[in-house]
Amino acid sequence: MTEPGRSARAGVPERPTLDGIEDTWARRWQDDGTYAFDRTKTRADVYSIDTPPPTVSGELHMGHVFSYTHTDTVARFQRMRGRTVFYPMGWDDNGLPTERRVQNVYGVRCDPTLPYDPQWQPPAAPVDDAARKNPTPISRRNFVELCGTLTVVDEQAFEALWRRLGLSVDWSLTYTTIGRAARVASQRAFLRNLARGEAYQAEAPTLWDVGFATAVAQAELEDRERPGAYHRLRFAGPDGREVLIDTTRPELLPACVALVCHPDDERYADLVGAVVRTPVFGVAVPVRAHPLADPAKGTGVAMVCTFGDLTDVTWWRELQLDTRVVIGRDGRLLPEPPAGVPAGPYAALAGQTVAGARRAVVGLLADAGDLVGEPRPVVHPVKFYEKGDRPLEIVSTRQWYLRNGGRDAGLRAELLARGGELRWVPGHMRSRYEHWVGGLTGDWLVSRQRFFGVPVPVWYRLDDTGEPDFAHPLTPDESALPVDPSGEPPPGYDESLRGLPGGFVGDPDVLDTWATSSLTPQIVGGWETDPDLFGRVFPMDLRPQGQEIIRTWLFATVARAHAEHGVLPWRDAVLSGWILDPDRKKMAKSKGNVVTPMALLEQYGSDAVRYWAASGRPGMDLAFDPAQIRVGRRLATKLLNASRFALGLGAADALRAPAMQPLDTAMLAELSGVVATATSAFDAYDHTAALQATESFFWRFCDDYIELVKERAYGTGPGADSARAALATALSVQLRLFAPVLPFVTEEVWSWWRYGSVHRAPWPTTYEVDRAIGGTADAGLLRLASDALGQVRRAKSERKLSMKAEVPLAEALGPADLLDRLTLVADDVRAAGRIGRLDLLPGRTPELVIACAV
Numbered sequence: 001m002t003e004p005g006r007s008a009r010a011g012v013p014e015r016p017t018l019d020g021i022e023d024t025w026a027r028r029w030q031d032d033g034t035y036a037f038d039r040t041k042t043r044a045d046v047y048s049i050d051t052p053p054p055t056v057s058g059e060l061h062m063g064h065v066f067s068y069t070h071t072d073t074v075a076r077f078q079r080m081r082g083r084t085v086f087y088p089m090g091w092d093d094n095g096l097p098t099e100r101r102v103q104n105v106y107g108v109r110c111d112p113t114l115p116y117d118p119q120w121q122p123p124a125a126p127v128d129d130a131a132r133k134n135p136t137p138i139s140r141r142n143f144v145e146l147c148g149t150l151t152v153v154d155e156q157a158f159e160a161l162w163r164r165l166g167l168s169v170d171w172s173l174t175y176t177t178i179g180r181a182a183r184v185a186s187q188r189a190f191l192r193n194l195a196r197g198e199a200y201q202a203e204a205p206t207l208w209d210v211g212f213a214t215a216v217a218q219a220e221l222e223d224r225e226r227p228g229a230y231h232r233l234r235f236a237g238p239d240g241r242e243v244l245i246d247t248t249r250p251e252l253l254p255a256c257v258a259l260v261c262h263p264d265d266e267r268y269a270d271l272v273g274a275v276v277r278t279p280v281f282g283v284a285v286p287v288r289a290h291p292l293a294d295p296a297k298g299t300g301v302a303m304v305c306t307f308g309d310l311t312d313v314t315w316w317r318e319l320q321l322d323t324r325v326v327i328g329r330d331g332r333l334l335p336e337p338p339a340g341v342p343a344g345p346y347a348a349l350a351g352q353t354v355a356g357a358r359r360a361v362v363g364l365l366a367d368a369g370d371l372v373g374e375p376r377p378v379v380h381p382v383k384f385y386e387k388g389d390r391p392l393e394i395v396s397t398r399q400w401y402l403r404n405g406g407r408d409a410g411l412r413a414e415l416l417a418r419g420g421e422l423r424w425v426p427g428h429m430r431s432r433y434e435h436w437v438g439g440l441t442g443d444w445l446v447s448r449q450r451f452f453g454v455p456v457p458v459w460y461r462l463d464d465t466g467e468p469d470f471a472h473p474l475t476p477d478e479s480a481l482p483v484d485p486s487g488e489p490p491p492g493y494d495e496s497l498r499g500l501p502g503g504f505v506g507d508p509d510v511l512d513t514w515a516t517s518s519l520t521p522q523i524v525g526g527w528e529t530d531p532d533l534f535g536r537v538f539p540m541d542l543r544p545q546g547q548e549i550i551r552t553w554l555f556a557t558v559a560r561a562h563a564e565h566g567v568l569p570w571r572d573a574v575l576s577g578w579i580l581d582p583d584r585k586k587m588a589k590s591k592g593n594v595v596t597p598m599a600l601l602e603q604y605g606s607d608a609v610r611y612w613a614a615s616g617r618p619g620m621d622l623a624f625d626p627a628q629i630r631v632g633r634r635l636a637t638k639l640l641n642a643s644r645f646a647l648g649l650g651a652a653d654a655l656r657a658p659a660m661q662p663l664d665t666a667m668l669a670e671l672s673g674v675v676a677t678a679t680s681a682f683d684a685y686d687h688t689a690a691l692q693a694t695e696s697f698f699w700r701f702c703d704d705y706i707e708l709v710k711e712r713a714y715g716t717g718p719g720a721d722s723a724r725a726a727l728a729t730a731l732s733v734q735l736r737l738f739a740p741v742l743p744f745v746t747e748e749v750w751s752w753w754r755y756g757s758v759h760r761a762p763w764p765t766t767y768e769v770d771r772a773i774g775g776t777a778d779a780g781l782l783r784l785a786s787d788a789l790g791q792v793r794r795a796k797s798e799r800k801l802s803m804k805a806e807v808p809l810a811e812a813l814g815p816a817d818l819l820d821r822l823t824l825v826a827d828d829v830r831a832a833g834r835i836g837r838l839d840l841l842p843g844r845t846p847e848l849v850i851a852c853a854v
Contacts, residue, residue, distance in 0.1 A: 009751065009752065009753055009754065009755060010751045010752050011752060011753075012644055012647050012648065012752045012753070013644075013752070016640045016641070016644050016748070017640075018605050018607070018633075018636055018637060018640060018744075018745060019605075021605075021744045021745065021747075021748050022164055022166065022601075022605070022606050022744055024748075025166075025743075025744050025747050025748070026163045026164070026166070029168075029757075029759075030163075030171070032757070034168075034757050034759055034760060035075075035079070035085070035087065035168040035169065035170050035759070036170055036172070037084060037085065037086050037087070037170045037173065038084040039532070039533065039536065041084045041536065042536070043535065043536050043537075045082070045083060045084055046083060046084055046085075046086055046536050046537055046541075047075075047078040047079075047083035047084070047085050047086065047541050047542075048085075048086035048525075048536075048537040048538070048540040048541050048542070048570075049071065049074070049075060049085070049086065049087050049088075049540065049541065049542045049544070050520055050521050050524075050540045050542065050543045050544075050557075050569065050570055051071065051087065051088055051089055051090060051169070051520075051544070052067075052068075052090075052544065052545050052546070052553070053089075053090030053091050053092040053175075053176075053177060053517065053520065054091065054092060054158065055092045055093075055095075055097050055098075056091045056092065056093040056098065056151045056154040056155055056158060057097035057098050057100070057101045057154070059157075059596050060158055060161055060596070060597065061579075061595060061596055061597065062579050062595045062596075062597055062600075062624055063578070063579040064597075065165060065597045065609060065610075065613055066576065066579050066613045066616060066622060067544065067545075067546065067576035068162070068165070068167060069165065069609075069610045069613035069614060069741075070544065070574070070576060070613065070614070070616075070618065070687060071542075071544040071574075072165075072166070072167045072168055072610075072740070072743075073614060073682070073687040073740040073741055074542060074544070074574075074682075074685065074687070074740075075087045075168050075169075076168055076739060076740035076743065076759055077682045077740045077763065079168070079759060079760070080736065080739065080740075080759065080760075080761060080762060080763040081762075081763045082762065082763075085168075085170075086170075086173070086536075086537045086540075087168060087169045087170055087173075088169060088170065088173035088174065088175065088524045089159075089162065089167070089169040089171065089173070089174050089175075090174065090175045090176065090177065090520060090523075090524065091151070091154075091155045091158065091174070091175075091176045091177070092176075092177045092513065092517055093147075093151040093154075093155065093176050093177055093178050094147075094177050094178040094452050094453045094454065094510075094513055094516065095177075095448075095450070095452065095453055095512075095513035096212055096214070096387055096448075096450060096513075097387060098147050098150070098151055098452055099143075099147060099450060099451065099452050100212075100387075101150065102143070102146050102147050102150055102452075103132070103135060104132055105126050105127070105150060106122045106123055106126075106127060106146060106150075107123065107127035107128075107131030107132050107134075107135050107136060108122070108135050108136045108137070108138050108143065108146065109135040109136070109137055109138070109143075110137075110138065110139075110140055110143035110451045111137035111138065111139065111140075112139070112140045112451070112486075112508070114137060114138065114139040114140075114142075115139055116139045116140075116141040116142060117138070117139060117142055120138060120142050122146055122149075140451050140486065141487070143451055143452070144451055144452050147451075147452040148178070148452075151176070151178070155176070159171070159174075161597065161598055161601075164598070164601050164606055165597070165601065165606050165609070165610065166606050166607075166610065166743045166744055168743070168759065173524060175523055175524050177513065177516045177517055177520075177523075178452065178453070178454070178516075180482060181523055181524075181529070182454065182516055182519075182523045183454050183455075183481070183482035183516075184481045184482050184529070185516075185519050185522050185523045185527055185528075186454040186511060186515060186516040186519055186523075187454060187455075187457040187481045187482055187483065188478050188481055188528065189519055189522070189560060189564060190446075190456070190457060190511065190515070191457060191475055191476075191478065192564065193402055193563065194458075194473075194475065196563070197403075198402055198403045198563055199400060199401070199402050199403075199446075200400070200401055200403075201398060201399070201400050201401070201470055201473075202398070202399065202401060203396060203397070203398045204396065204397075204399070205306070205307045205313045205316070205394050205395070205396055206394065206395055206396065206397040206399055206445065207221065207310075207383070207385075207392050207393075207394060207445075208329060208392060208393050208394065208395045208397070209385040209388045209390065209392055210329075210330065210331030210390050210392075210393060211388050211389060211390045212385065212387075212388060212450070213329060213330070213449055214448045214449040214450050215397060215399050215445055215447065215448060215449060216385045216388075216392060216445075217444060217445045217446070217512060217514075218406075218440070218441065218442060218444075218445070220385055220386050220387075220552070221383050221384070221385070221386065221392070222383075222384055222385075222386045223381035223382065223383060223384075224381065224382055224384050225379050225380070225381060225382075226379070226380065226381075226382040226391070227377065227378070227379050228248040228377075228378050228379070228380055228382075229248065229375035229376060229377050229378060230246045230247070230248055230298065230375065230376045230378055231246070231247055231248070231250045231362065231365070231371060231375050232244055232245070232246050232299070232371070232372040232373055233245050233246075233247060233250065233253070233279055233303070233365060233370060233371065233372070234279055234369075234370040234371075234372055235259065235276045235277065235278060235279060236276060236277040236279070236282075237271060237274065237276045238271075238274050238275070238276070241271075243259065243268075243271065243276050243287075243301060244299045244301075244372060245259060245298065245299055245301050245302060245303045246297075246298030246299055247298075247302075247303050248378065248380065249305070249308050249358070250358055250361045250362055250365065251333070251349070251354055251357035251358040251360075251361050252303075252305035252308050252326065252327075253278060253279070253280060253281065253303075253305075253361055253365075254278075254281055254283075254324065254326050254337060254338065254341045254345075254346055254349065255305040255306050255307075255308075255324045255325065255326040255327075255338065256278050256283065256285055256303050256304065256305050256324070257285055257304055257305065257306055257316065257321045257322045257323070257324055258285050258286050258287065258288050258304040258315070258319065258321050259271075259276060259285060259286075259287045259288070259301050259302065259303060259304065260287070260288050260289065260290050260292075260293045260301065260302050260304050260315055260319070261287065261288075261289055261290075261293050261295075261300060261301045261302075262289065262290070262291065262293040262294070262295045262300070263289040263290070263291060264295075265293070265295045265300050265301075267295075267300060268287065268300065268301055271287045271301075272287055272288065272289045273286070273287065273288075274286070274287050275287070279365055279368055279370035280345050280361070280364045280365060280368055280370065281341055281342055281345055281346070282342070283340055283341055283342075286321075287301075288304075288315075288319050288321075290315055290318065290319060292311055292314060292315065304316065304319075304321060305324075306321070306322075306323050306324050306325055306396075307325075307394035307395075307396075308394070309383070309394070310383075310394070310441070312394070313394065314441070322340075323338075323396070324338035324339070324340070324341060325338060325395065325396050326338060326349075327354065327393050327394075327395060328395065329395055329397070331353060331354060331390070331393060332351055332352060332353055332354075333349045333350055333351060333352050333354075333357050334350070335350045335351055336350070337350075345364060348360045348363075348364065349361065354391075354393070362375070398470065399445050399447045399509075400445070400446050400447035400456060400509070400511075401442075401443040401444060401445055401446065402443060402444040402446050402515070402559075403443050403444075404440060404443055404444040404555075404556075404559050405437060405440055405559075406440035406441055406442045406443045406444070407442060407443055412437060412438070412440065414562065415437050415555075415558060415559060415562060416434060416437050416438070418558050418562055418568055419433045419434055419437065419558070421568055422558075422568055422570075422571075422572070422573055423571060423572040423573070424573055424575070425572060425573065425574040425575065425618050425619070425684075425685045426575065426617075426618055426619035426620075428619075429547060429550065429573075429575045429619060432547065432550050432551075433550050433551075433554065433555060436550065436551040436555060437555065444515075444556070444559075445512070446511055446512045446514075446515040447507075447509040447510070447511065447512070448509060448510050448511065448512050448513075449508075449509055450509075450510055451510065452510075453510030453511055453512075453513065453516075454482070454510055454511045454515070454516050455482075455483065455484045455485055455486065455506075455507070455509075455510055455511075456485070456507040456509045456510065456511055457475065457476055457481065457482075457483050457485065457507075458473035458474060458475055458485065458506075458507045459473065459474040459485050459489075459490035459493075459504045459505065459506050459507065460472075460473055460474065460504065460505055460506075460507070461474065461503075461504055462499070462500065462501055462502060462503050462504060462505055463501065463502075464501050464502060465501060466499075466500070466501045468505055473507075474490040474491070474493075474504065475490075476490065476491060477491065478528075484506075485506025485507050485508075486506045486508060487506075488506075489504065490504055490506075514552050514553065514556050515556075517553055517556075517557075518553065518556035518557045518559070518560045519557070519560055520557070521537075521538055521539070521540050521557065521561070521569045521570065522534075522538070522560075522561075522564075525537045525538045525540070538565075538569070539561070539565075539567050539568055539569055539570055539571065540569060540570040540571070541570060541571050541572060542570060542571070542572050542573075542574065543557070543569070543570045543572070543573045543574070544573075544574045544575075544576070545573070545574075545575065545576070546575070546576055547575045547576065547577070547619065550575070554573060557569050572685070574618045574685050575618060575619050576618060576619070577616060577617075577618070577619050577620045577621040577622060578621045578622075579621070579622060579623075579624055580621050580622065580623045580624065581623070581624060582623065582624065582625075595624055597609065600626075600629060604629050604630065604632070604633045605633055605636060605744070606744055607632060607633075607636040607741075607742040607743070607744050607745050608629045608630070608631075608632035608633035608635075608636060609629055609632070610632070610741055610742065610743075611628070611629070611631065611632025611635060611636070611691075611741060611742065612625065612628045612629045612631075612632055614687050614688060614691050614741045615628055615688060615691070616688065617686060617687075617688045617689075618685055618686075632742075635695065635698075635742070636742055636744075636745040638698075638699075638702060639698070639734075639735075639738065639742065639745050639746070639749065640745055640748070640749065642698075642701075642702045642706065643731055643735070643749040643752070644752075645706065645710075646706065646727045646728075646730075646731050647731070647752060647753055649710065649713040649714065649723075649724060649727060650713070650724050651724050651727040651728040651731060651753075652728065652752075652753040653724070653728075654721065654724035654725040654727070654728045655725075655728040655729065655732060656725075656728075656729075656772070657721065657724075657725035657728070657772075658722075658725060658772060658773070658774035659722045659723075659725045659726035659729065659772055659773060659774055660718060660721075660722040660774040660775060661712075661718075661719055661722040661723065661726075661828075662777075662778065662781055662824040662825055663705070663708060663709060663781055663782065663785055663824075663825045663828050664709065664722045664723055664725070664726035665726075665773045665774065665775065665776070665777035665778075666777055666778050666779055666780070666781035666782040666785075666825075667701070667705050667726055667730060667782045668726055668729060668730065668769055668770075668772055668773050668777065669770075669773060669777035669778070669779035670697065670779045670782055670783075671697060671701075671729075671730055671733060671734075671769055672766045672769040672770055672773075673779065674693050674694060674697045674737070675733060675737065675764050675765065675766050675768075675769055676766050677689070677690070677693040678690040678693050678694055678737050679763070679765075681693065682740070687740065687741065690737070690740075691741050694734065694737040694738055697734075698734055698738075700782070700786065701730060701734070704782065704785070704786035704789060704790075705730075705782060705786075706727075707789065707832050708785055708786075708789060708825070708828045708829065708831075708832045709723040709726070709727070709828055709832075710832075711828075711831035711832065712827075712828060712831065713727065722774075725772065726772070729768075729769065729772040731749075732754070732764075733764040733768070733769060735749055735750055735758055736758060736761055736762075736763060736764050737764060739758050739759055739761075743759065746758050747759065778821065778824070780821075781821060781824060781825055784818070784821060784822060784825065784848070785822075785825040785828060785829055787848055788812065788822060788829045788833075788848065788850050789829055789832050789833055791848075791849070791850035791852075792807060792810065792829075792833035792835065792850055792852055793833070795807075795850070795852040795854060796852075796854060799854055801854060804834065805834065805854065806834045806836060807833055807834055807835045807836065807852050807853065807854050808836045808837070808853055808854075809835075809836060809837050809839070809852075809853040810833070810835045810837070810838050810839070810850055810851065810852045810853065811838075811839045811840075811841055811850070811851045811853075812838060812839065812840045812841065812848065812849075812850055813841045813842075813844040813845045813848070813849040813850075813851065814842065814844070814845050814846075814847055814848040814849060815842065815843070815845075815846065815847075816842035816843060818847075818848055819840045819841075819842045819848075822840065822848070823840065826838055826840075835852075
């Protein structure tokens, strides 16, 4: 490995180009260890980033480029500020997205009852739709191996794109959420949660995705507007009174356990405590009062079923109602009716899908005369799993939970306080965290009925009848982690006892992917496996992430660090905005409007794409705009060419010499202000403001300053020496100001005349720039000279003359004090404007006017 500070200067090429510099510098950075983390530094010298591990289940899109570029600008800035940056990359490769991708690519499905087949091979090429509709069943182990194979391929493609984009990560720190380190950390944390009473198992109503056949947590829900219909049902009340209710789910009638009204609704006050009978089935159910009942909704009285929605669960729990479950895990009505429901009418529903059962019940209601009027169409929000395509059902299952404050006011207050300790960028994002924590209605469901994930690390004893003892799970020693209870026996047991009375059974579930991803600081920081590293990087400095996963990734990570370490996992959280399409709609795979970045990186160059990404501030949405990418390309090209020109004037040999001429010191004084502005902006995570200040100055530097001084710089003597010194300082400083956003072109130019890497060079300071100023400086002189030169150019343009045309005479009119200042830079204005004689006429106009005789 080459020491970064000792690489040779390349010299200025005859024809500099942006083409191919990404490959050149990506290799050089890797070979030289430019971004390697220095483990010898103390925690005070470390800046550690908890980088989001992208989900490896498809392609990266411009939203990834947008947010990861933002993080990279932070890493590069902090590195140049003298910090050793802990900047890992992870791949989130376990969970449902990967399983679905494997199923679609290879046309397989997991059947845990099948034995492992070491000879099985997947199809050599992606399968067709017919194979996807009739997938081949394979064993759990074969399926997990196939998931692992595909994710490796995807990860390689992702890494290639990130390298092309120029992310300054230390690739030796790469981790995966299904890798050994992640499995060990995830299982260790779970076992400690269990030992402290923070993890528990319960049989309870569970949000269930029928398509994925797994439980879903509250944080993974989303509402989608779906068409439905209100059906008005007639219940038989006491003394022949009819009680009407409106429902969009008549198929749950056999699961009805009560009717509920608001305590203050006088219409039903006399019914509270009475019993009514359900239509069709004739089951007696009580009428109860509860404040969640809405008197203005429907008829004001609601049917409570086990379970139609989350409000049903609340009513069932708080009113201590009976349980009559009718929907199974496959999304169909159970073959047998629940206790107390007559089998006769239920037979028409048994085994039906939800939609089929709905039609059957409506028919039965109509035949019985208990369907009042026609169904009324409605569009209403329906709960979905965020990655699913079928409405969620609620079924009763045994699951693992982690306490998160949803049922513990004290813990909730502690986690809210943690949110208050965190620095939020932008600040208003904190309210989203507080709203989520304050609105939690239950603990975090962390078990999943899937296969490619971190196994729940427990087993259960089987009694003499073969029933598992869920109350006393068997756990491994931490030194044995990671474990897979589906393929390994618990301590003290032999594999031959699996599934036998008196033996054991392994927990078949895996942990929710967020239960592992919530430990990314611990996983990559070497928690319990590398105490020295962990002490240098944890708690971390920065968590960059999307705003939509505040409720999942951010909150879960805070909750896990609070439970295990009693601290926040990081100091700052920077939230990214959305990428919008040209119609100002959010880009999303589900909407089919995403743009993949590789072609754009190849067409315009990585710096140009990064320039577009850096145009969006944290938390703010940004429209995808190829025109803005082209602007970035033009900027990078100008930086290349302007640098070549300045170095061609001899600037490289004048670095650190003082600038003495008024125009030169004025330019440097203005540059000093730019350095202060850009530094403050980066400190505030406002890369956009830093870029804007730097770019604005750069164009004036190129279009005005260089044009004003190039004639002087071509010459000899003190004036030429001053110009070259100013050019050298300005070029050195501007390359470093641009480096976090435009890493490739700045590194290319830096290599022409400086040693080492610009990304290891110190961040410029106002002291550095001010030290290059010999004597006093009037920062406004550059703008004054630019204004004068601009008027000369405009006069030539209006007369359709070349900018090289001579101006025999020009008159400068304006206030006396303004012309006195113009005198200080008059020689440069005359040379740049090709003015033969410049007369100063004070007091003629209230502002500067240059009259040209051409």
